[in-house]
Amino acid sequence: MGAVVTIVCAASVAAGAGWPVLLAVPARKTLATVIALSGISAALLAAAAPETMAMQWTVVVVALAVIAVFVIQLLRGTGQPHRLESTFGASTGAVLAALGSGWVASERLSANAADSPLLLVTAVSMLFAVAASVLPWPDRLVAPLGVVLAGLAGGVGGALFTSVPLWPAVLVGAVMGTVIVCFRRLLLAGGGPHRATAMVSAGLMPVLAAGSLVYPLERLLIH
Secondary structure (H helix, E strand, O other), X not given: OHHHHHHHHHHHHHHHHHHHHHHOOOOHHHHHHHHHXXXXXHHHHHHHXXXXXXXXXXXXXXXXXXXXXXXXXXXXXXXXXXXXXXHHHHHHHHHHHHOOHHHHHHHOOHHHHOOOOHHHHHHHHHHHHHHHHOOOOOHHHHHHHHHHHHHHHHHHHHHHOOOOOHHHHHHHHHHHHHHHHHHHHHHHHOOOOOOHHHHHHHHHHHHHHHHXXXXXXXXXXXX
8 A cells, every 4th residue: 555655645746736837827836735735645545545444534634725725826916917716726626636535445445355356457548548638639529439448448457457447447547547638628719738747747646546446346346
């Protein structure tokens, strides 16, 4: 579990650093710190909480992060440019980063705690969706391709590993693929990222956010 916590925390820092750059909002360093701390705090609390309530503190972390964003905007003073965009954008980033705690909570499930490859199969499914999303093709082709590839990757994983149920793996993979291709569409609608830090954040945020779906899906379908 320690490795998953470390990865989620590192991803939160990288995603938080690039999120304000992606949105082109002011007070970037301060807001990036809030976003990163949101993801780190949620991940650590998910690791420390009882297994059956691994994500109970996530909502508290989100609330505190949003409050921190509002306080930052108040300290900037009245009349500052892009206050509304900065507030909503940073709050969204804090929520997405905190949802990464779902990966930690999923790792703590008994199936994954017993060294099951279920989490690995889920990650590989998302990788196929990401690979489809970087293709310079229109959405009408990339969206179904990403979902189908992610679902097939989950199915192949379920067939290769006997400890992974086949159809739940297909469903989880398809859902993860849907998250990735939808996020791609959202980014391209805004012109897409242009700086390296923004690109990294654009790639990591949907992966972190998908943790909030992985955890309940695995609890529902596997346990």
